[in-house]
Amino acid sequence: MFHSFFPQPKAFFTSLAIWTLAAIFGWYFFAAGLGVAPIPEEQQPIDLSFFLLPENVWFYSYFLLSAVIFCGAWHLKALHHPWKIWSIWGSALIIFVTYFGVQISVVINNWRRPFGDLLQNALSKQPGISVDNFYSLMWVFCQIAFLSMFVSIMTDFFTSHYIFRWRTAMNNFYMSKWEKLRHIEGASQRVQEDTMRFSSTLEGLGISLINSVMTLVVFLPILLALSHYVTELPFIGPVANSLFWLALFWSAFGTLLLAIAGVKLPGLNFRNQRVEAAYRKELVYGEDHAERAEPLTVRELFGNVRRNYYRMYFHYMYFNVARYFYIQADALFVVFMLVPTIVAGTITYGIFQQISTAFGQVSNSFQYLVNSWTTIIELLSIHKRLKAFEAAIDDEPLPEIDQRYLEREGGVVHADG
DSSP states (O other): OOTTTSSSHHHHHHHHHHHHHHHHHHIIIIIHHHSOOOOOGGGSOSSGGGGGSHHHHHHHHHHHHHHHHHHHHHHHHTTTOTTHIIIIIIHHHHHHHHHHHHHHHHHHHHHHHHHHHHHHHHHTTOTTOOHHHHHHHHHHHHHHHHHHHHHHHHHHHHHHHHHHHHHHHHHHHHHHTHHHHTTSTTHHHIIIIIHHHHHHHHHHHHHHHHHHHHHHHHHHHHHHHHGGGOOOBTTTBOOTTHHHHHHHHHHHHHHHHHHHHTTTHHHHHHHHHHHHHHHHHHHHHHHHOTTSSOHHHHHHHHHHHHHHHHHHHHHHHHHHHHHHHHHHHHHHHHHHHHHHHHHHTOSOHHHHHHHHHHHHHHHHHHTHHHHHHHHHHHHHHHHHHHHHHHHHHTTOOOOHHHHHHHHHHTTOOOTTO
16 A cells, blocks of 8 residues: 555654654754844735745745755655655645645735734724725735646646555555465455545545644744733633643644544445445445346345444444534634623634634644544545455455455355455
C-alpha cells in the first residue's frame, strides 16, 4: 500500500515527522527572529498585500529551503524509485499549498473585523458611513475569494493526478504478484476498486491532518492574542488564555465522545464489504455457469448481507446520536462562553466575528478525529482488505476473516458468511 509509491515508507514518514518538528521549532526559536518583526495582529493587512509582508516572504523562503533539503536528500537516497517525483516532491507541494490555503483564511479573518465594525456602525446609524465603504471592502473580499478559488482548483487538479499515480503504483505492484493474490476473496475488486479508494481516502485524511496542523500553527497565536478581549467565562470567571483552553477542552470532549461511540464501526464496514463481495461473486459465477447462483445459495448469501446491514444501522444510529448532539452543541458553545463578554460590551461585532472564526479554526483543528471519524472508519475497513494482499505477498498467514472465507469456499459455511 505504501512502499509501492513511497521510498522506504517507515523511514520516510518517520524522518518527515522529525524534520517537520525540527523545522517548526527552528522557525519559532531561531529563524523567525532573523527576519522582520511581525506586525501586531490588529494592524495586519486585510487585502492581498498580506502575502507580500516581509515576515511572510521570509517564511516562504524558510519553507522552501527546508523542503529542498529534505526532498533533495530523499531524492538522492531513492534515486531509482520510479515514483519519487510524485511521492516526495509532490507531497511537499501539497503541504505548502495547504499552508498557503490556511494563510488565505487568516486574511479573510483579518477582513472580518473592519467589515463587522462597519456593519455595526451602519446599523446603529453612526455618521460618516457610505455605500462606498461597503463596496470597497466587498471588492477586497472578492480579490481574496478569487485567489482562494484559483488555489483550490489547481490544488484539486494536482491532487487528483497525485492520487491516480498512487493508485497506479499499487495496481502495478499487485498485478506483478497476481499469482499469489488471485485466490483471495474479491481479489479483482481489491485491485480495481480498493486501491483507488485507499489512495484517495488516505490522501484526503492526510491533507486534512496537514491542514489541521498548519491551522494550529497559524491561528493559535491569533487566538491567544484575541483572548485578552474575553473578560470572564460563565460559571468560571476570568481565565488566562481562555479561548485556547476552551478550544482544547471542547475538542478533546468531542473526540473522546465519538471515539467511544464509533469503536465497533470499522469491523462492521469491513465485514460488509466481504459479504457484499461474496454475494456479488456468486452472481457473477451464475452468469456463466448454470449450476451456480442457485436460489438456496443466493438466499443464504443475501441473508448475510441483510444481517450485516441491520447490524450496521443499529450501531450507526447511536453513533449519529452522539455526532449530531456534538455538532448542534458546537454551534452554540463559543457564543455561550462569550455571553459575559458580550453583555459587558467590551468587544465590537467585528472582534466577535474574529473570535468566532479563530476559535472555529483552532477548534476544528483539534477536532480532526471528530471531523474525520467516518472517513477513518472507511479507511480502516479498506486497509483490512488490502492487508490480506500484503500477507499473501509476504507468504504470511491470512487474516482470520479471509481464512474463514477460504474455509467457506471449501464447504465450511459460517453463520455470518
